[in-house]
Amino acid sequence: MTHPYFHPDTCELAEFTELVEQTTDPAKTPLAAEVRKNVPLYDMSVLRPQLEQENTRKTLMAEWANVLMSGAGVVVLKGAYADTTVLDDATEVYQQIIAREKEETGGGGDHFAASGANDRIWNSAQKLCLTAPDVFLRYFANTSIAAMSEAWLGPNYQMTAQINLVRPGGAAQQAHRDYHIGFQSADISAQYPAHVHDLSPALTLQGAVAHCDMPVESGPTKLLPFSQLYRPGYVAWRREDFRAYFETHHIQLPLSKGDAVFFNPALFHAAGANVSANIHRMANLLQVSSAFGRAMETLDRRAMCNAMYPHAQAAKNLTRSEMTAAIDACAEGYSFPTNLDRDPPVGGLAPETQAALFQRALDDGLTTEAFGAALTAMTEKQRP
Numbered sequence: 517m518t519h520p521y522f523h524p525d526t527c528e529l530a531e532f533t534e535l536v537e538q539t540t541d542p543a544k545t546p547l548a549a550e551v552r553k554n555v556p557l558y559d560m561s562v563l564r565p566q567l568e569q570e571n572t573r574k575t576l577m578a579e580w581a582n583v584l585m586s587g588a589g590v591v592v593l594k595g596a597y598a599d600t601t602v603l604d605d606a607t608e609v610y611q612q613i614i615a616r617e618k619e620e621t622g623g624g625g626d627h628f629a630a631s632g633a634n635d636r637i638w639n640s641a642q643k644l645c646l647t648a649p650d651v652f653l654r655y656f657a658n659t660s661i662a663a664m665s666e667a668w669l670g671p672n673y674q675m676t677a678q679i680n681l682v683r684p685g686g687a688a689q690q691a692h693r694d695y696h697i698g699f700q701s702a703d704i705s706a707q708y709p710a711h712v713h714d715l716s717p718a719l720t721l722q723g724a725v726a727h728c729d730m731p732v733e734s735g736p737t738k739l740l741p742f743s744q745l746y747r748p749g750y751v752a753w754r755r756e757d758f759r760a761y762f763e764t765h766h767i768q769l770p771l772s773k774g775d776a777v778f779f780n781p782a783l784f785h786a787a788g789a790n791v792s793a794n795i796h797r798m799a800n801l802l803q804v805s806s807a808f809g810r811a812m813e814t815l816d817r818r819a820m821c822n823a824m825y826p827h828a829q830a831a832k833n834l835t836r837s838e839m840t841a842a843i844d845a846c847a848e849g850y851s852f853p854t855n856l857d858r859d860p861p862v863g864g865l866a867p868e869t870q871a872a873l874f875q876r877a878l879d880d881g882l883t884t885e886a887f888g889a890a891l892t893a894m895t896e897k898q899r900p
């Protein structure tokens with residue numbers, strides 16, 4: 517019988533190393549441009565058109581899901597942003613937000629790093645959307661990010677994001693796993709049965725968008741390919757022997773501005789030390805949640821929809837799939853929980869979602885006022 521509970525004392529480093537000392541077989545990732553240090557790299561300048569057709573999009577998504585689930589556990593999308601001017605625009609907004617928040621609070625907390633050489637913007641998605649909705653629209657009108665989110669989580673995912681800015685001298689993090697179980701104490705983690713440890717990674721996707729070039733000396737994320745495969749990993753990562761192994765065996769890949777990296781939240785990883793002289797390493801950490809899970813952050817998606825709507829109406833240059841990607845990052849994509857007395861499913865099993873309302877309003881040419889009223893009516897119906 518397999519163990520119903522994991523415990524740090526029963527973790528075996530030898531079992532872990534056997535898993536992580538595999539080698540990626542390039543034959544299993546035929547669409548990757550190359551495999552570097554076991555990590556498949558995808559050239560989105562070549563693959564982006566494939567995201568516009570259902571069958572080729574599905575093939576690519578299936579390959580990504582396989583890598584995240586049973587392969588290296590991490591993929592790099594080179595050139596996820598074809599045009600990086602939108603990243604520069606967003607960086608400028610984020611710099612303003614950092615300066616404003618510092619003034620207001622005297623610097624916020626960061627759950628892993630000492631403050632000083634590190635700045636964090638919590639909920640950078642909502643803050644960007646409400647500060648500069650036109651930039652938010654262009655930022656998330658990104659079919660690569662949308663396809664990757666859907667590849668791991670399925671449709672109707674919940675986009676959240678945090679900015680991490682690590683300045684020269686910024687220290688490295690210690691190896692860890694991520695949300696959900698990765699954010700519980702060792703004691704609490706051990707109380708969840710083993711099958712819940714297996715399910716936790718399917719509830720979130722971790723990603724990072726590089727807002728600047730990140731050579732290794734600037735400290736791009738340290739990763740241990742295949743470490744998501746170790747089932748008791750959530751109770752093992754605090755052990756000294758596992759941490760020591762990570763420090764001597766992790767890999768780092770340099771990133772260019774506009775690249776994105778995505779990994780299984782069960783992968784052992786840690787932000788690297790910034791030992792560069794003058795690189796202010798800015799990444800937008802995307803944390804995408806399953807429709808069925810609770811995200812780490814609460815977002816006022818109604819306010820975000822109201823802010824983005826007039827810009828979406830004016831954006832004649834976006835393709836339908838780019839617009840869908842932006843709407844899915846902005847609006848709630850799931851119908852539940854709701855009040856089924858007031859909000860019964862009409863013409864199906866689930867009531868209309870906020871994202872579907874956004875798309876319908878756009879298609880029907882609703883005014884900003886009418887859309888705002890429809891959003892308010894929807895919130896009213898969902899109220900307990």
Ligand SMILES: [Fe+2]
Pocket residue numbers: 692693694785
């Ligand atoms: Fe992390």
